[in-house]
Amino acid sequence: MSVHEQFAEDLALHALEALTGEQRESLERHLHDCADCRRELEKLRGDMALLGLSASGPRPPERSRQRLTDAIARERRQTVAAPTRGWWMAVPWVVAAVLAVAVAFLWRENQEQERSLAGLKSEFQQQRIELERARQIVSTLTATDALRVTLVAAKTPPQPQGKAIYVRERANLIFLASNMPQLPAQKAYELWIIPQAGAPIPAGVFKPDVHGSATVVNPPIPSGVQAKAFAITVEPEAGSPAPTSEPIMLGAGE
Numbered sequence: 001m002s003v004h005e006q007f008a009e010d011l012a013l014h015a016l017e018a019l020t021g022e023q024r025e026s027l028e029r030h031l032h033d034c035a036d037c038r039r040e041l042e043k044l045r046g047d048m049a050l051l052g053l054s055a056s057g058p059r060p061p062e063r064s065r066q067r068l069t070d071a072i073a074r075e076r077r078q079t080v081a082a083p084t085r086g087w088w089m090a091v092p093w094v095v096a097a098v099l100a101v102a103v104a105f106l107w108r109e110n111q112e113q114e115r116s117l118a119g120l121k122s123e124f125q126q127q128r129i130e131l132e133r134a135r136q137i138v139s140t141l142t143a144t145d146a147l148r149v150t151l152v153a154a155k156t157p158p159q160p161q162g163k164a165i166y167v168r169e170r171a172n173l174i175f176l177a178s179n180m181p182q183l184p185a186q187k188a189y190e191l192w193i194i195p196q197a198g199a200p201i202p203a204g205v206f207k208p209d210v211h212g213s214a215t216v217v218n219p220p221i222p223s224g225v226q227a228k229a230f231a232i233t234v235e236p237e238a239g240s241p242a243p244t245s246e247p248i249m250l251g252a253g254e
Contacts, residue, residue: 011037143165148166151231151251162178162180171223182212
């Protein structure tokens with residue numbers, strides 16, 4: 001049995017939730033007894049849902065658009081009823097616009113959550129790096145096999161001091177300096193490892209603070225170097241691959 005023509009318009013409006021009053025009650029009584037109209041109503045609702053989603057998703061199947069167009073085309077052309085119902089025909093596009101706004105809002109929320117998650121990952125990674133650095137410092141300071149060297153100023157009273165703590169097997173080095181004189185512009189102190197054999201090895205460039213204190217923590221140095229002594233020279237602030245001046249501080253293992 002085909003859909004009853006006299007209910008075609010009412011089915012389309014009922015699918016839009018736009019049918020009220022006696023007409024709705026009459027249609028619902030008819031739907032109670034007519035399985036064909038019930039099926040047609042469900043199909044119309046499905047078609048309208050697809051049309052609503054078409055503003056923010058893939059194009060709905062052409063058969064859905066055609067079914068809805070055919071249902072509207074079957075409306076009874078009664079000029080008296082048209083003015084009271086005509087504005088309801090814009091409801092699917094209103095639904096589509098609301099869905100588009102909702103999708104845009106959810107997309108922005110998802111982007112914000114992704115940025116927040118990326119920030120948390122970056123912060124966690126930085127904390128792991130700082131924790132590992134602190135662990136290495138503590139390990140070097142407390143190592144029983146560390147070579148501890150105190151450096152003193154050459155040919156001057158021993159007020160400036162430097163202490164190097166070096167673990168050869170792990171290539172860990174911590175250097176602490178105090179009472180260091182301030183430097184001329186574009187100059188810096190450079191720490192050197194004096195090996196048992198071979199040329200001095202650069203072990204970090206530093207400048208003291210206003211109190212004359214400075215530190216060098218785990219500079220990039222080769223592992224396994226047998227240190228005979230440590231020295232400090234004054235070099236260009238970018239550092240030098242080899243000493244360019246006489247050591248101002250020098251110290252051997254304790």
